[in-house]
Amino acid sequence: MTRTHLPPLEPLRQILGDRLISDAASCWIYGLDNSRLHTLPAAVALPESSQEVAAIMAHCHAHHIAVTVRGRGTATTGAAVPQANGIVISTERMAAIRAIQPENRLLIAQPGITNQVLQQAAAHHGFFWPPDPTSSAVATLGGNLATNAAGPRAVKYGTPRENTLALEAVTASGEIFRCGSATTKGVVGYDLVRLLIGSEGTLAIITEATLKLTPLPDAIATLRACYANVGAAAAAVARIMAQPAIPCALEMMDGKAIAMSRDYAGSDDLPSGTGALLMIEADGSAATLPESVTAITAAAQGDGCLEIRAAHNKAETAALWQRRKALSPALRQIAPKKINEDVVVPVAQIPALIASLEQLAQEFAITIVNFGHAGNGNLHVNLLINPDDAQQANAAALCLDRIFDRVLHLNGTLSGEHGIGSVKRQWVSREIAPVPLALMQGIKQLFDPHHILNPGKALPDPM
Numbered sequence: 010m011t012r013t014h015l016p017p018l019e020p021l022r023q024i025l026g027d028r029l030i031s032d033a034a035s036c037w038i039y040g041l042d043n044s045r046l047h048t049l050p051a052a053v054a055l056p057e058s059s060q061e062v063a064a065i066m067a068h069c070h071a072h073h074i075a076v077t078v079r080g081r082g083t084a085t086t087g088a089a090v091p092q093a094n095g096i097v098i099s100t101e102r103m104a105a106i107r108a109i110q111p112e113n114r115l116l117i118a119q120p121g122i123t124n125q126v127l128q129q130a131a132a133h134h135g136f137f138w139p140p141d142p143t144s145s146a147v148a149t150l151g152g153n154l155a156t157n158a159a160g161p162r163a164v165k166y167g168t169p170r171e172n173t174l175a176l177e178a179v180t181a182s183g184e185i186f187r188c189g190s191a192t193t194k195g196v197v198g199y200d201l202v203r204l205l206i207g208s209e210g211t212l213a214i215i216t217e218a219t220l221k222l223t224p225l226p227d228a229i230a231t232l233r234a235c236y237a238n239v240g241a242a243a244a245a246v247a248r249i250m251a252q253p254a255i256p257c258a259l260e261m262m263d264g265k266a267i268a269m270s271r272d273y274a275g276s277d278d279l280p281s282g283t284g285a286l287l288m289i290e291a292d293g294s295a296a297t298l299p300e301s302v303t304a305i306t307a308a309a310q311g312d313g314c315l316e317i318r319a320a321h322n323k324a325e326t327a328a329l330w331q332r333r334k335a336l337s338p339a340l341r342q343i344a345p346k347k348i349n350e351d352v353v354v355p356v357a358q359i360p361a362l363i364a365s366l367e368q369l370a371q372e373f374a375i376t377i378v379n380f381g382h383a384g385n386g387n388l389h390v391n392l393l394i395n396p397d398d399a400q401q402a403n404a405a406a407l408c409l410d411r412i413f414d415r416v417l418h419l420n421g422t423l424s425g426e427h428g429i430g431s432v433k434r435q436w437v438s439r440e441i442a443p444v445p446l447a448l449m450q451g452i453k454q455l456f457d458p459h460h461i462l463n464p465g466k467a468l469p470d471p472m
């Protein structure tokens with residue numbers, strides 16, 4: 010691993026001492042994320058404070074050195090993969106909780122803390138932070154914010170954009186600034202908090218976040234509803250979302266997903282003819298939850314509904330979720346290098362999207378397995394291919410292109426939570442029209458005039 014054209018690193022070493030890693034073997038692991046793309050960085054910086062981040066950025070700005078900030082590299086899109094000869098700023102040494110204020114319903118933390126650790130701290134005071142990606146045990150707050158990562162609870166409680174009050178960040182040229190306020194209302198100036206959230210480390214480096222906390226519910230109820238086909242399940246999703254009792258999870262699996270998890274788990278407790286299922290959770294106070302469950306159950310019933318089963322204790326809850334939990338390992342076993350997209354369409358368009366996916370699966374002879382956060386219209390569309398097989402990779406690329414076209418035609422969006430990174434950049438201009446795209450590129454120019462912050466990610470380059 011010999012490297013040439015290394016940027017000037019000595020000033021960084023003066024700032025960080027042995028918290029600047031520059032030997033290639035130690036840097037290697039910081040060069041990849043869950044997209045499996047890899048680029049070896051010139052060095053990895055492990056700052057411990059906002060001031061150190063600012064000093065690093067001032068140096069990199071002056072010398073036009075590319076910088077990719079990194080949480081734990083669980084991004085699926087290449088968003089955390091650095092540029093060759095760029096540097097990585099890892100937030101692993103910036104993982105402190107600064108304050109928890111139950112009376113103000115907020116928690117202030119550094120970006121390197123994992124989602125799970127901050128949830129444990131909030132739970133100690135009777136609260137939680139709603140964003141709950143499956144990767145929460147590993148993924149960091151900074152990564153969650155920069156990708157607007159969410160999970161099942163987003164259907165009721167929203168994403169980081171709806172659950173963050175204020176940020177401290179460092180500009181590309183090394184200035185520390187704050188945006189937002191510690192209040193749940195405020196309308197002074199432009200909303201830079203929402204702008205930085207989801208910007209994939211391309212505008213500024215988030216060094217502290219003030220999070221809006223929600224009280225933990227007293228009780229949670231779990232239901233599993235089985236349907237003859239995806240159309241019937243999607244119609245039930247639309248009925249559930251059209252009434253006032255919002256579930257805190259509304260997850261869907263299509264027939265292929267059910268078959269795969271059944272084969273993997275080796276058991277089958279579903280009614281015969283089940284072609285789709287919904288996992289539904291409702292939460293609230295113990296006094297009012299039964300009323301919500303009755304309303305949601307009524308909405309879930311209808312044409313094509315084969316069975317609705319409720320869990321009455323922890324063991325039954327685990328048993329109902331078992332089919333959904335078996336899915337990810339099943340998919341990994343069958344197609345370890347599968348393509349996993351996370352498109353979103355308006356809830357009422359889910360049946361149309363699924364019908365198109367079934368037709369495209371036939372046309373391209375690719376197995377497509379769909380599941381996801383149906384209450385948000387957010388589907389994980391899995392193309393079970395082996396990308397090392399050139400023919401399959403080619404077919405998948407063409408198929409993906411058609412899927413994205415269809416999603417946009419249905420008034421949807423290319424990504425609900427995984428983001429764009431480097432792998433989906435080529436499609437961004439298909440979703441975003443020239444005028445807003447030029448405005449976004451202008452914003453990037455303003456924040457990062459030398460284009461050193463996570464180059465090659467999120468937006469296409471200006472023409």
Ligand SMILES: Cc1cc2nc3c(=O)[nH]c(=O)nc-3n(C[C@H](O)[C@H](O)[C@H](O)COP(=O)(O)OP(=O)(O)OC[C@H]3O[C@@H](n4cnc5c(N)ncnc54)[C@H](O)[C@@H]3O)c2cc1C
Nearest residue numbers: 080081082083084143149151152153155158159210215426
């Ligand atoms: C098994 C698995 C399950 C997953 N499940 C979900 C899921 O349910 N929902 C979901 O939304 N995603 C999911 N993801 C994707 C991923 O975990 C999330 O995007 C997560 O938020 C990334 O966190 P990270 O710490 O790994 O960030 P990284 O991958 O290190 O970085 C992601 C992006 O954030 C930027 N970034 C990181 N820290 C900062 C900072 N301090 N300031 C500015 N930018 C920063 C990086 O530059 C990069 O662009 C999953 C991934 C895996 C591997």
